[in-house]
Amino acid sequence: MxxxxxxxxxxxxxxSGKFRRAERDDSxxxxxxxxxxxxxxxxIGLPYRKECMGGAELFIAIAHILTTEADLTEALRLVVREVxxxxxxxxxxxxxxxxxxxxxxxxxAYRVPHHALSIVTSAVLPIDEQGFRESVFNAASITSSDxxxxxxxxxxxxxxxxxxxxxxxxxxxLDGDVAGAFYLVxxxxxxxxxxxxxxxxxxxxxxxxxxxxxxxxxxxAERQRAEALAAEARYHSLVxxxxxxxxxxxxxxxxxxxxxAMVEMLRFKDREALLGISATSLYVDPEDRARGHExxxxxxxxRDFQCELRTNDGGTVWVRLNTRVVQDGADEYWEGxxxxxxxQRRADDAERRAETLRAxxxxxxxxxxxxxxxxxxxxxxxxLLRRDLTTDQRARLAxxxxxxxxxxxxxxxxxxxxxxxxxxxxxxxxxxDLRRSSEPLAK
Numbered sequence: 001m002x003x004x005x006x007x008x009x010x011x012x013x014x015x016s017g018k019f020r021r022a023e024r025d026d027s028x029x030x031x032x033x034x035x036x037x038x039x040x041x042x043x044i045g046l047p048y049r050k051e052c053m054g055g056a057e058l059f060i061a062i063a064h065i066l067t068t069e070a071d072l073t074e075a076l077r078l079v080v081r082e083v084x085x086x087x088x089x090x091x092x093x094x095x096x097x098x099x100x101x102x103x104x105x106x107x108x109a110y111r112v113p114h115h116a117l118s119i120v121t122s123a124v125l126p127i128d129e130q131g132f133r134e135s136v137f138n139a140a141s142i143t144s145s146d147x148x149x150x151x152x153x154x155x156x157x158x159x160x161x162x163x164x165x166x167x168x169x170x171x172x173x174l175d176g177d178v179a180g181a182f183y184l185v186x187x188x189x190x191x192x193x194x195x196x197x198x199x200x201x202x203x204x205x206x207x208x209x210x211x212x213x214x215x216x217x218x219x220x221a222e223r224q225r226a227e228a229l230a231a232e233a234r235y236h237s238l239v240x241x242x243x244x245x246x247x248x249x250x251x252x253x254x255x256x257x258x259x260x261a262m263v264e265m266l267r268f269k270d271r272e273a274l275l276g277i278s279a280t281s282l283y284v285d286p287e288d289r290a291r292g293h294e295x296x297x298x299x300x301x302x303r304d305f306q307c308e309l310r311t312n313d314g315g316t317v318w319v320r321l322n323t324r325v326v327q328d329g330a331d332e333y334w335e336g337x338x339x340x341x342x343x344q345r346r347a348d349d350a351e352r353r354a355e356t357l358r359a360x361x362x363x364x365x366x367x368x369x370x371x372x373x374x375x376x377x378x379x380x381x382x383x384l385l386r387r388d389l390t391t392d393q394r395a396r397l398a399x400x401x402x403x404x405x406x407x408x409x410x411x412x413x414x415x416x417x418x419x420x421x422x423x424x425x426x427x428x429x430x431x432x433d434l435r436r437s438s439e440p441l442a443k
Contacts, residue, residue, distance in 0.1 A: 055200050058086040062207050072215040077108035079208055080182060084110045086204075087168070087197060089184040093120055096180045096212075102127050104181055113187070116162040123158050127178060142198050142205075144168040146190040166191035172205045172212060179212045245319075245338035253280040253289070256333070265319075265340050267311040274312075284308040284316055292321055293334075300325035306341065318342045364414035372411050379404045 061082045069075040076094040084092035091111050095104035104125040112120050145151040148159050148167045159167065166186035172179050182205075239246055245262030249255050255275050266282065268274040283289050288307040296302040305321045323336030382401050386394050 055086070058082055058200065058204065059207075062204060066207065066211050072211070073107050075211060076180075076208075077110070079204070079211075080108050081110045083170070083182055083201070083204060084184065086200065087184055087193075089168070089191075090187050090189075091116070091185040093183050093185075094180065095125065095183070097127065097178055098124075119158075119162050123161070125156065125158060142168065142170050142193070142201055144191075144193045144198075146192050165189060168193060168201070170201045170205050172208050174209050174212055174216070179209065245340075246336075247279075247338060248333055248335040249279045251332045251334060253278040255279050262338055265311075265317065265338065266309065267313040267315070269312075282309045284310055292323065296323075296325065302336075306345075318345045368411040368414040371407070375404065375407055375411070379408070 062079055065075050065078045065082070069078060076096075080092045080094040083089075091109070091113065093109040093112070094107055096107050097103070098105050101124075104127060106120060106123070109120055143153060144167065145154055146166045148154045148164055154167065164185050164187045166189060168182075168184040168191075170182040170184070172181055182201075239259045242259070243261055245265050246257075246259040247255065247262055248257040255277065258271060258274050260271070263271050263274050266274060280286065280289055285308065292302050292305040292307065295305055301322075301324045303322050305323075306318065307321065308316050308318050311317055318341050320339045320341045321336060323334050326333045326335055379401070382397065382404060386397055386401070389397060
């Protein structure tokens with residue numbers, strides 16, 4: 001007879017370059033695996049004994065697992081194996097709580113017979129529906145029965161789907177609530193537990209609770225780390241893609257950082273080219289940088305400061321700056337946002353010019369109307385007077401008539417204003433050029 005069948009000792013088989021345990025049931029067939037190799041538990045260097053191990057050996061084995069195995073599922077696989085050996089059970093399974101669904105989910109098992117494999121691997125145990133909920137999960141006590149099929153505490157239908165004689169539930173509690181459990185099975189033997197073994201299992205449950213606590217802390221640390229990385233990614237995405245320039249400079253003007261929007265706004269080929277110049281060289285009016293800094297409030301913040309900056313292609317751009325002063329020990333930094341308002345300023349200037357034109361045109365039309373009436377009377381009287389004059393007198397009257405006609409032309413121009421043009425010969429004191437301001441625009 002092969003050694004495996006004769007002693008019941010499990011063998012090790014190679015799978016994907018790693019040795020894994022291949023348990024066998026009473027028929028000699030390999031017991032399956034639960035979930036992701038749920039029943040596969042490799043050796044940890046301790047001797048396998050068919051007989052029950054002692055309490056000292058149990059605690060040494062579990063302590064070794066808790067201090068060397070980082071993967072929680074693998075650690076539970078190893079622990080359930082040692083617990084099965086300690087109590088002499090024929091099968092064992094480990095469960096963790098899904099707190100949202102309030103169910104126990106299988107995560108590891110040991111020596112599962114082939115006929116029970118599919119049930120053990122897929123079944124979940126609703127915590128609040130168990131007949132033993134009050135005694136096991138609320139009171140945190142170990143519950144055992146040597147007649148599971150007829151014990152009202154084990155009335156849940158799962159225990160009848162794979163009939164077995166004896167069973168023990170070892171709850172694992174954290175912060176007053178159930179975090180997991182072990183279930184130990186004797187298929188045909190009536191197994192009763194004494195206080196010594198109960199005490200040992202309770203001590204094991206406390207050790208495993210520390211394992212779960214550590215796993216929770218690691219999971220929380222990973223969650224916080226993931227959140228921090230996600231927040232950092234969102235921040236970088238915001239800085240990189242927001243359509244507003246963001247910058248940081250020293251007080252002297254050295255540009256320390258700038259986002260792509262600012263690089264594009266100032267027409268530099270890349271960020272490095274922009275960082276290679278001084279911020280002071282960007283101002284069309286060199287005094288604007290100092291004026292903007294002087295405009296800061298008590299908190300060191302300057303808001304809505306508008307100025308004109310040079311661009312790298314030789315042009316200029318009007319911007320709105322919002323900055324703040326940041327102290328880092330003895331060092332002072334300026335950081336803030338820069339927004340291109342060139343089009344807005346052009347629109348504002350056009351609106352101001354249009355408003356001025358409307359005001360001038362209204363005034364000109366009113367003046368033309370008021371002047372035109374008496375002028376018409378004057379011109380009419382001059383024409384009548386000229387008929388009765390001698391040739392010499394008409395010659396002397398001609399400049400007056402011509403001047404009157406010129407006034408009439410000016411009044412006509414005043415009523416046709418379409419834009420505001422000033423006389424070029426008076427740059428220091430601009431004066432409206434009525435003729436040019438009323439001429440049609442050249443196409």
